[in-house]
Amino acid sequence: MSEKSKSNLLRDQLAARASAPSKAAQTRSAILDAGRDFLDTNPFRNLTVGTLMAVTGYSRSAFYQHFNDLHGLMEALLDQVKDGIVQGAQPWFVGEGDPVATLQESLTALVDVGYEHGSILRAVSDAAPSDDRLEYVWQAFLGSFDEIVAARIQEDQERGLTPEFDPMPVAHALNRMDAGVLIQAFGTGKTTSKEDVLSGIMRVWLSTLYPFDAASAIQQKQE
Amino acid sequence: MSEKSKSNLLRDQLAARASAPSKAAQTRSAILDAGRDFLDTNPFRNLTVGTLMAVTGYSRSAFYQHFNDLHGLMEALLDQVKDGIVQGAQPWFVGEGDPVATLQESLTALVDVGYEHGSILRAVSDAAPSDDRLEYVWQAFLGSFDEIVAARIQEDQERGLTPEFDPMPVAHALNRMDAGVLIQAFGTGKTTSKEDVLSGIMRVWLSTLYPFDAASAIQQKQE
DNA sequence: ACCTTTAGTGACAGTATGTCAGAAAAGTCA
DNA sequence: TGACTTTTCTGACATACTGTCACTAAAGGT
Numbered sequence: 001m002s003e004k005s006k007s008n009l010l011r012d013q014l015a016a017r018a019s020a021p022s023k024a025a026q027t028r029s030a031i032l033d034a035g036r037d038f039l040d041t042n043p044f045r046n047l048t049v050g051t052l053m054a055v056t057g058y059s060r061s062a063f064y065q066h067f068n069d070l071h072g073l074m075e076a077l078l079d080q081v082k083d084g085i086v087q088g089a090q091p092w093f094v095g096e097g098d099p100v101a102t103l104q105e106s107l108t109a110l111v112d113v114g115y116e117h118g119s120i121l122r123a124v125s126d127a128a129p130s131d132d133r134l135e136y137v138w139q140a141f142l143g144s145f146d147e148i149v150a151a152r153i154q155e156d157q158e159r160g161l162t163p164e165f166d167p168m169p170v171a172h173a174l175n176r177m178d179a180g181v182l183i184q185a186f187g188t189g190k191t192t193s194k195e196d197v198l199s200g201i202m203r204v205w206l207s208t209l210y211p212f213d214a215a216s217a218i219q220q221k222q223e
Numbered sequence: 224m225s226e227k228s229k230s231n232l233l234r235d236q237l238a239a240r241a242s243a244p245s246k247a248a249q250t251r252s253a254i255l256d257a258g259r260d261f262l263d264t265n266p267f268r269n270l271t272v273g274t275l276m277a278v279t280g281y282s283r284s285a286f287y288q289h290f291n292d293l294h295g296l297m298e299a300l301l302d303q304v305k306d307g308i309v310q311g312a313q314p315w316f317v318g319e320g321d322p323v324a325t326l327q328e329s330l331t332a333l334v335d336v337g338y339e340h341g342s343i344l345r346a347v348s349d350a351a352p353s354d355d356r357l358e359y360v361w362q363a364f365l366g367s368f369d370e371i372v373a374a375r376i377q378e379d380q381e382r383g384l385t386p387e388f389d390p391m392p393v394a395h396a397l398n399r400m401d402a403g404v405l406i407q408a409f410g411t412g413k414t415t416s417k418e419d420v421l422s423g424i425m426r427v428w429l430s431t432l433y434p435f436d437a438a439s440a441i442q443q444k445q446e
Numbered sequence: 447a448c449c450t451t452t453a454g455t456g457a458c459a460g461t462a463t464g465t466c467a468g469a470a471a472a473g474t475c476a
Numbered sequence: 477t478g479a480c481t482t483t484t485c486t487g488a489c490a491t492a493c494t495g496t497c498a499c500t501a502a503a504g505g506t
Binding site: 130131166168169176196199200201203 | 404431
């Protein structure tokens with residue numbers, strides 16, 4: 001019996017230490033995992049609560065103890081990748097160091113994380129239009145970048161690095177471009193090469209925001 | 224009887240001239256109209272065959288004589304606006320006259336047509352991810368612009384008007400930007416002003432494709 | 447006016463959703 | 477450990493919408 005109680009003790013300690021993966025959390029994770037696996041190889045439109053839960057071994061109705069519906073699941077999956085995306089874009093956002101170099105860094109990181117989490121981003125973007133709430137969350141997520149990018153543009157305009165123009169519409173346009181390109185490229189399979197994606201958006205960002213540097217780079221190429 | 228046969232004759236001639244609005248076509252049109260009306264004020268996710276047909280006065284099952292499903296309807300609605308969009312973009316596509324001026328024309332026209340048909344474009348883009356076929360059609364539609372834009376870019380590069388870069392990824396990026404911006408701006412309500420939309424995408428297109436002209440324009444502004 | 451062809455209807459089966467009362471398992475404490 | 481409370485899970489149900497099919501009604505031709 002000492003063995004049993006020892007192992008119980010151990011389990012409890014571990015549970016407490018890891019902030020109690022309280023069965024509920026475990027199941028929730030299992031569902032999230034199954035969701036990610038499914039969306040890695042299938043479009044969102046083919047996901048049903050039934051097939052999803054069949055994979056986990058739980059009953060269909062167990063799903064509703066952890067999520068309101070499939071869109072709630074998508075929201076949770078989005079939360080898992082949000083930070084990664086925001087993190088990668090920091091170099092240029094913070095505004096220190098060479099603007100062109102940091103922008104290149106940030107865009108490269110963005111493409112990497114897009115490549116990594118393409119299927120989830122694609123799935124969220126696919127699922128969003130069929131649900132009020134998820135649509136709002138998704139738009140808010142994309143919109144949050146608009147603010148940051150517009151602010152950074154304005155700074156660079158004040159520093160004379162970037163031509164004068166209304167920052168918000170341009171920020172918005174550039175961000176929509178990123179989203180559209182990334183989701184299409186890496187959403188289903190890995191159809192397009194990272195290089196093509198990066199070269200496309202990099203060119204546009206650089207020539208829009210730093211045309212003077214870009215121009216000199218171009219002049220060199222033309223000779 | 225002479226009157227009757229005369230009026231019959233007249234009707235038949237008119238019918239023949241207008242290519243026979245053969246009842247079927249009439250009903251089809253009525254459904255399409257009802258669809259457009261609905262989507263002008265509601266998102267696609269709230270459209271059901273039942274509510275749609277209630278408006279037309281026909282039974283729900285009549286719908287299926289004219290369309291396979293709601294996605295079929297969307298495909299038909301897209302066809303109605305396709306031409307308008309392609310038409311508006313012609314000035315720059317054909318490649319005659321001042322590139323900057325014609326690009327400005329084309330983008331202005333694009334924004335206009337986006338403003339006009341925003342709700343349909345939004346609806347199609349919303350509906351696409353939930354249907355294999357519509358998704359394909361929509362992607363093909365967007366993709367068709369990639370080809371044309373890439374070709375035009377290549378011409379301008381050969382003429383020395385546009386810096387050297389791989390045209391396809393950039394064309395793709397610019398087009399996704401347009402689609403994303405237009406649909407968001409005019410898809411639901413007319414939330415954003417035409418001016419903002421146009422200024423945003425115009426700035427990006429011009430500085431990417433014609434940085435030399437853009438640079439001089441900017442220099443002027445800075446003085 | 448008659449007959450053929452085309453359009454429209456109501457009833458039906460199918461599929462997925464979300465809820466709820468009750469069963470089962472996990473957690474708690476003497 | 478055993479009795480308890482609380483949390484998690486299950487099967488059965490009601491609901492909503494879809495797409496089809498045999499049948500009726502209307503349109504179109506002669």
